[in-house]
Amino acid sequence: MQPVVIIPTFIAGRRHRPGSNAIATYDHVTPLGDPGELGRCLASLEKVRGLGLVVVLVAAESPFEAQAAEKVQAVVDQHPALNVLVIGAAELALVRQRMEQLKIGKLSREVGLSGYGAVRNLGLVVANAFGFDAVVFLDDDEVVDDPDFLKRAMYGLGKLTKKGIPILAKTGYYLNDQGSYLSKWEDAWYNRFWQQGRAFNEWISKAMRGPRLSRSNHVCGGCLAVHKEAFRRLAFDPWITRGEDLDYMLDLRMYGSDIWFDNDWVLRHLPPKSSSEGDRFRQDIFRWIYEYRKLEYSRALIDLQQVKPKSLEPYPGPFLEAGLTRRIRITAFLRSLVLPDKKAYRRAAKAARKEAQTYAERNCAKYFEFQYTWPEAMARLEGDEALSEALLRSALHNAAVAAGADAAGDAARGARPESFDPGMTSEIRLNIAE
Incomplete structure (x- = not known):
């Protein structure tokens, strides 16, 4: 099985604080003027055996989409041993054009x-169009040490259990x-009503002692x-503000599947220092309140399996139970006193009172x-x-363009049909519409 490796990277034109758009606020954003962590991640992949397309x-x-794509392409060009495809705003336009042609709809959100x-x-649409049967997601602030x-x-993917x-x-x-692998959670009095780190540590400690593969919470x-049998059937939730990975596990359970934990598959996560833990907690408020409302709503849909908080002990069950909003508000208040x-x-406490509730509803x-x-869209785009x-x-x-050399243009023309002129992006658009 040959997987495609997909790495999202988030670029900002300047350092900024979270605004009104809860969806487009990220934990880790690289300013245009900063080198960022992507190059380190790509360098670590150079020694990975069997690596294909990234x-x-x-x-x-x-306002900065083109500059961001150029920045990333420049980083990629420093790793010629890797086969990397950069997908930015221009490529997204191609995807949307093709979806419109196939009468899938814009699906812009x-x-x-x-x-x-x-x-x-x-990323899943791109993997599907190229016909890959598996996707491996990485983050740009990670390092892979294992060849x-x-x-x-x-290991085990696509196989059956006993x-x-x-x-x-x-x-x-x-x-x-x-x-x-443990959370750096701080056992302090102001975290009394929000024991997220402790709950996670309890769960992963048990999972690490278990068999190599076990059902994951x-x-x-x-x-x-x-x-592919999962990603062609089930999409990620574009309305969750963060924690879309854990949400995907809950979605899989609702639709009759699951995610498995492999305690022999590991990498290093080395994120830059967060600019504001308070703002991150605000995003967590949107996330957990939305997740709670979503699970509540799902119970009214007869074609879905019910996912109850008790089935998700010790983590994340306690953060999907009634009384969530009150605990969030108390925690935000207590932290505001000392941190x-x-x-x-x-701002986080205020969001819990109104903004996050409204957004979730x-x-x-x-x-x-x-x-x-989603399944019909993926069926039409498969191997496109x-x-x-x-x-x-x-x-x-x-x-x-990034290389700025005629030789690069000649290489591009030689790699594809003669009708392609790498200097004409309009030609690319016409080819997809033929």
Whole structure:
């Protein structure tokens, strides 16, 4: 099984604080002027055995999309040993054009370069168009040390358990900068009502002692393998503000499948220091309140399996139970008394009172409506030569422009049909519409 490796990277034109768009607020954003962590991640992949195509998805604010793609292409060009396809705004336009041609619909919110879920869905569409039967998601702030990383990623995927249960998605785990898989959660009085780190540590400690593969209550989105039988049937939720990886596990359960934990599949997660833990907690508020409302709504849909918090003990069950909003507000208030980013925690408490509640109520049903269209869309795009060819042409054009040399342009022309002129992006668009 030959997987495609997909790496989302989030670029900003400047350092900024979260705004009104809860979806397009990210934990880790690389400013245009900073080198970022992507190069380190790509360098670590150079030693991985059996590595094929790597797709880098470039999510950026609209005024800086072209600059962000150029920045990422420049980083990619420093690793010529890798086969990397950069997907930015120009390539997204090709995807949407092809979807419109196939009468799939725009799906502009559901598949795109804004929001964790939509970005991952774009990765799945690209993988599907190229005909890959498995996807491995990484994050750009990770380092892979094991040359057999992909071999471990594919262990058991697509196979049946002894009880005949198919393994269609699996996750590994992260080591932090201290070499530990445990959360750095702080056992302090202001966290009394929000024991997220303790609950996670209890769960993973047990999972690490178990068999190599076990049903998972947790997902590391930067160490996630998904078989085509899962990703062609089930999309990520584009309306969740963060935690789209854990949400995908819940979605799989609702639709009759599961994610498995592999305690022999590991990488290092080395994120830059967060600019504001208070703002991150605000995103968590949107996430957990939305998740709670979504699970509540799903229980009214007779064609779905019910997922109850008690089945998700010790984590994340306690964060999906009644009384969630009260615990969030108390925690935000207590943290605002002692932690440095007091204003951010006050904003978080305010969000719990109204903004997050309103957002969840307005959007909790939309994912299930989207799911009616996703399998048909993926069926039409599976192995789509027109789209995959257009994406390759666009990538070759971008590489030639980034190189700024006639030789690169000649190489691009030699690699594809003579009718392709890498200097004409309009030609790419015409080819997809023929």
